[in-house]
Amino acid sequence: MLLRLAYLAVTNTLSFMRLLPMSDRDMEIEILVLRHQLAVLQRQVSKPVFTPQDRFLLAGHLHHLPMDKLRRLILVRPDALLRWHRDLLRRRHGAASSPRRPGRPRTVPSIRALVLRLARENPSWGYRRIHGELAALGIKVAASTVWEILKKHGIAPSPERTHTTWANCLRDQASALCRRRVNTDPVATAEI
Template sequence: MLLRLAYLGVTNAFAMLRLLSMSDREREVEILALRHQIAVLERQLGKKRVRFAPSDRAFLAALVHRLPRDVLRRVRRLVRPDTVLRWHRDLLARRHAAKSRPRLPGRPRTVHSIRALVLRLTRENPSWGYRRVHGELLVLGVKVAASTVWEILKEAGIDPAPERSSAFLRSQADALLACDFFETVTLSGVRLYVFAVIEHANRRVRILGATAHPSATWVVQVAKNLVMDLEDAGCRARFMIRDRDGKFPELFDSILKDAGIEVVLSGVRMPRMNSIMERWVQTCRRELLDRTLIWNQRHLLHALREFERFYNRHRPHQGIANARPLQPLPAAITDPGQIARLGIRRRERLGGILHEYQHAA
């Protein structure tokens, strides 16, 4: 466009020089001839519009913008005066934008290998949101901002998942446990009940068993096993959040009370009072149970044990800054050469239902 504009300026400068040697009568005759040619062109075009190149618009706007509006309306033209004035405003706006553009470059573009890895993780795990992908990158030692993952997914036309948080529960996390029953059905139609406990402080999950008949004796034994596990792990919880399910006998609360853990009942039909446990149940269903055909109780326990190990040792969690419940995040990779050549290997669990990503040896 700049080259074209310079060419128009030079040719019209020579045309001005030619006009200096012409008499007033000759100039008036040429103006009348040009006006007649414009009229003929308008008749031939009819309702069609004349297409001006950007350089033509800029030159015409710079040429006539100083003319008063009433004079401009009397000039024979192919466009309206308001259009010419709009061209001039656009020319000034582009000139101002070019001068206002910062001289220093902004944040460098994300390395291609990282972008490819983000899209690969999202493609292989459609249920992951941008926070889940960001956590997996931190586990691999790839330090990028969560907003960068968001932008990569947005550019690829992938809608990132919303962020969820609970400030109050985080502030009280060190003293809180939560438990719940959830059910699943085998291929033969048998309904099995699973009992799980989660620690609010580090999001560690304990799956304590599954049964088709959650009797009071079975639940009491589960409570005893839980107390022993907590003592072995050195967990100093003070409160246990549970719902008002009739499967919990009074002896369940008594065993926990003897261990120094007070049972806190959630409100009636208020699952948000036990939101972290409910959230984990949703995660277990979405990432495991909804994608697995359970044959029997033994198969269910095997799948749940694998998911428990995956969740506690590998899967990053948003509520604890994308660390893993039993393992902290590794040091971020700072070597640009290593960042540019990311060799990531996928390890499959349960036949490919769960994916773990590690650096290739």
Template sequence: MIAVVLVRFAYLAVYHAFAALWLLRTTDREKDVEILALRHQLAVLHRQLGDQRPRLRPEDRALFAALLVPLACATLRRLQLLVSPDTVLRWHRDLIKRRHARTSVNRRPGRPRAVASIRRLVLRLATENPSWGYRRIHGELALLGVAIAASTVWEILKTAGIDPAPRRTTVTWADFLRSQAEAILAMDFIETVTLTGQRQYILAAIHHASRRVWILGTTTHLTHAWVTQAIRNLLMDLEDTGHLAQIKFLIRDRDAKYPALIDKILGTAGIATVLTGVRMPRMNSITERWVKTLRTELLDRTLIWNQTHLTHALREYERHYSEHRTHRSLAAAAPMRARPQPLEPAQIERLTVDRQDRLGGVIHEYQHAA
């Protein structure tokens, strides 16, 4: 729109410039007659328009303002114009204001705006470190060799709507549990019934951070000695896999199936036992969710003949769960397998996938064809 107005204004300016050159050839008498004729035309137009206002384009207003500014106010008031002299002067004032406004925008006072990369770095540091104030962020930037004023860091945070550090240090339960997940192991019993009507007890443990599952065994006669041995076997597996050093807490319910001896055994390994509340399964929600997954994907879809069949099925499912099944909490990776790199478009066009069945087709796994 502005470009169109400028082009039209330039056309009018050139047109009237050539008209001014033509006036240089005319005599004063001819100019006076032309002025009288133009005044009479304006009087006729005023009489026809009445109270209606003429429709002027922006370029017309600009040309009026440019031509009539050199004249004094008294001269303007004697002229018979389509608009009042005050209106012409107001046009000129508005034009000057807009020009000064554009100049002030293009020439901002104070320091230059921080580059986009520095602003992104400041916002990243504030997001990843909620307890850092703007001066702490300024110090970290100085260590990175970024020369920026502390007041500029404060301005970046304020513009982005980030609260001061005291208001950002509030930790939610989800953030707290996520930060402690590496040190938490959870455990629970699962019960199932074979085709012969025999009740089987399954003891399983899961690591909160990696979602790695250990199925410690199955038994038909649950005793304290069996549970104690299963806990000892778990500690040996944790030591072999390198998880024992980082685990500090074990979450379990208050079931009488757990003997008091296991707390001492875990204590010697540096693991403290945390008991859930009475009838509060949500305190062990990750384990409860895994139990539901186990029932949905295996136990409810398989007819278990006996303990040997159950043990075999659980081992196959444990391998599938840890090495192949994806998890949303792990960004679609498996506990013991990293997520592969995305395929290129050319690779997707040639993609061939084979299916591998586990437990007679109860579980399907897919992989690239050899």
């Protein structure tokens, strides 16, 4: 696209330089001949097809002309030409303001390496715990990013833990309290 645009710019510059040595009378004759050829083509072609480069060239040059001259000179309606010009400006400003890569930016390799290191050194930690440790270190990364890094490298994001039921948890707590009371209370030890 840029190569074609450069080609069009060079050919237009050369054709403009060709007009410099011409007299006003010669230019007027050439314009009359070109207008007549355009009228002949308009009679023969029902609907011409414009390439994006044609639209770019016409929108870039002809939007300066008044509407009455536009109606006589070009093959399309003036509102189509104005639409092409708006599209041209939208593309130019859209391309300048759009990000280079769509989507979320990549995670820094050092953070990825740290996530993997924490996961390997602490196999009982899940992705949420690793996320918390990173946050404690001042590293801002989403928990879902930690999950994706672990998943991508074949590490289970939440390790398989031995699940304790609620009843087992209460039983363990009660026995721990009883042991603590027995060890610290002299009356309880005498009764046993």
